[in-house]
Amino acid sequence: MTNRAKRLDPRMSGPVTETLGTKLRRLVVGQEEAIQKILDLYQMYVTGMTSPGRPIGNLLFLGPTGSGKTRVVEATAESLFGDATSVVKVNCAEFQHSHEIAKLIGSPPGYLGHRETRPFLSQEALDRSHTEKLKLTLVLFDEIEKASDALWNLLLGILDKATLTLGDGRQVDFSKCLIFMTSNLGAAEMQNLVRPRWGFTSASSHDGLRAEVTEKLSAVGTAAARKKFSPEFVNRLDAMVVFRALGETELREIAEIELRHVQERIRRSGATPFVFRLTEAAFEQVLAEGTDPRYGARHLRRAIDRLLVQPISNLLATEQVRRGDWVRVDADPESREIFFLRVGPPGPEAVTEMPAAGSLTRRFPEVVKSRAA
Numbered sequence: 001m002t003n004r005a006k007r008l009d010p011r012m013s014g015p016v017t018e019t020l021g022t023k024l025r026r027l028v029v030g031q032e033e034a035i036q037k038i039l040d041l042y043q044m045y046v047t048g049m050t051s052p053g054r055p056i057g058n059l060l061f062l063g064p065t066g067s068g069k070t071r072v073v074e075a076t077a078e079s080l081f082g083d084a085t086s087v088v089k090v091n092c093a094e095f096q097h098s099h100e101i102a103k104l105i106g107s108p109p110g111y112l113g114h115r116e117t118r119p120f121l122s123q124e125a126l127d128r129s130h131t132e133k134l135k136l137t138l139v140l141f142d143e144i145e146k147a148s149d150a151l152w153n154l155l156l157g158i159l160d161k162a163t164l165t166l167g168d169g170r171q172v173d174f175s176k177c178l179i180f181m182t183s184n185l186g187a188a189e190m191q192n193l194v195r196p197r198w199g200f201t202s203a204s205s206h207d208g209l210r211a212e213v214t215e216k217l218s219a220v221g222t223a224a225a226r227k228k229f230s231p232e233f234v235n236r237l238d239a240m241v242v243f244r245a246l247g248e249t250e251l252r253e254i255a256e257i258e259l260r261h262v263q264e265r266i267r268r269s270g271a272t273p274f275v276f277r278l279t280e281a282a283f284e285q286v287l288a289e290g291t292d293p294r295y296g297a298r299h300l301r302r303a304i305d306r307l308l309v310q311p312i313s314n315l316l317a318t319e320q321v322r323r324g325d326w327v328r329v330d331a332d333p334e335s336r337e338i339f340f341l342r343v344g345p346p347g348p349e350a351v352t353e354m355p356a357a358g359s360l361t362r363r364f365p366e367v368v369k370s371r372a373a
Contacts, residue, residue, distance in 0.1 A: 017043045023079035024072075027257065030250035034061060034072050034241045041178060041238065045136065055174050056136070058159045058236060060144070061182045062221035063243030064190040066296020069182040073140050076178075077129075080136065086129045089140045090120070092147035101150045106167035119166045126177060137177045144181040145228055152233060155181075159236035186224030190217050190245070218242040246296050254297050255287055258304050262312070272316055274325040276308075282338055285331040307338050315340065 013021065017039050024035050041057035044050050050057075061069040074084040095101060106119035126137045141147070141155070158164050162174040221242035226234060234240075246254070259278065267273045278286070290303030308329065315321045321342060328341045 013039065013043055014046060016046050020076075020079055024075055027075035027078060028068060028072050029253040029257070030246055031068055031072060031241075031243055034059075034069075034243065037239050037241055038072070038076055038178075045178075050175075053162060053175065055159065055162050056176065056178045057238045058179045059181070060225065060237050060240045061180060061243060062185060062225055062240060063217065064187055064245055064296060065184060066298040067243040067246060068297060069243055070140070070142060071297070073138060073180045073182075077138050080134065080138075081129055081131075087138045087140050088121070088125055088129075089142060092141055092143050092145075092151065095147045095151050098148050098150035101148070101154065102167065104151070104154070105164065121164060121172060122166065123170070123172050126172065126174070130176075135176050137174075139174070139177045139179045141179070141181045143183060145183045145185050152229075156232060156236065159233075183225065183228075185228055186220045189220045189224075214244045217245060248291070251291055251297065251300055252287060254300060255283070255290070255304070258301055259308075262304065262309060265309075266312065269316060272319075272321060272323055274321045274323065274327055276312070276327040276329055276340075278329045279331070281331040281333065282329045285336055285338060311338070311340065 020042060021035065021039050024038070028035060037057075037059060041050075041059075045056045061072065063069055073087055077086040078084040080086075090104065095104070104120050126139070127135075129137055141151075144152075144155075154164065158174050159179065162177070164172040164174065166172060222240055225240055263276065266276070286303055286307055287300075289307065290300035292299040315327075321327060326343050328343050329338060330341065331338050
């Protein structure tokens with residue numbers, strides 16, 4: 001009896017990586033390539049297949065401002081550790097001069113302030129996020145193009161050998177680190193490409209237009225990075241990912257995510273948790289005021305803060321809402337002004353019916369409509 005060969009599927013992911021992918025896709029919209037690169041590297045780490053003597057992965061994120069480069073890193077931290085701030089973040093704009101590198105690695109012995117200068121990239125700082133089950137660190141070098149050549153030279157050793165020598169001679173091990181770098185290189189050219197024509201094309205032509213813009217963004221970003229960085233630097237990267245510009249569909253999904261975050265902030269605000277819902281008119285008004293192709297999702301978050309978060313803080317401060325209230329957020333069709341209505345009186349039943357933040361939608365529940373009537 002002969003054994004029949006079975007064809008294997010190397011595209012399948014393990015359950016741990018699948019769980020991470022599910023969490024990331026709930027938090028990040030429209031950047032599937034970046035998510036997949038992270039999942040591929042994480043799968044190699046989980047199975048012990050990462051290259052010895054190197055970081056788990058070195059990723060350079062390029063793309064227009066507000067496309068979510070930093071957000072992807074924070075979402076990865078939130079998905080893995082439950083805290084978006086569990087990232088060792090280096091703001092490269094603070095290291096534009098070579099002498100400022102001492103803040104990262106400490107001053108060498110004999111220099112003034114040697115004992116007072118604590119290195120930012122110490123082993124203790126890298127291991128702070130480690131848990132018993134997950135010994136992994138996310139390191140972010142934000143806006144890497146603004147750093148001095150001295151920081152780039154430090155990075156060459158980190159990206160290649162996963163080691164960094166501090167000012168006092170101690171060695172820092174980066175072999176359990178997933179290293180991210182972000183850059184706005186080519187942003188000026190990218191902004192000229194980001195001009196979505198929403199509502200004026202068919203679905204097929206719209207998709208074709210988006211694909212064409214994404215391809216051009218990728219070419220612009222990659223060319224700008226290769227022009228700025230040395231071949232030694234580029235050769236140490238596992239991938240350069242150019243983020244796509246966010247269109248109307250992505251911004252709608254991001255708006256839903258941000259609204260859930262606002263609801264969660266209300267729930268954590270203290271003794272006055274209440275539930276708010278946006279009508280379709282209010283949601284469209286927020287989206288209209290928060291949409292600007294030049295600034296991406298950041299402009300949308302600012303609009304939500306201005307139109308919803310700040311007024312809600314006034315409602316809380318003046319005690320116009322009470323525990324368990326249902327609040328409807330609507331928009332006047334003529335003036336387009338956003339206004340708030342308390343449509344459900346407080347009471348035990350309101351608190352019981354208060355849904356989790358994940359179930360927030362912009363459609364107002366029927367139970368609340370019946371109360372308003």
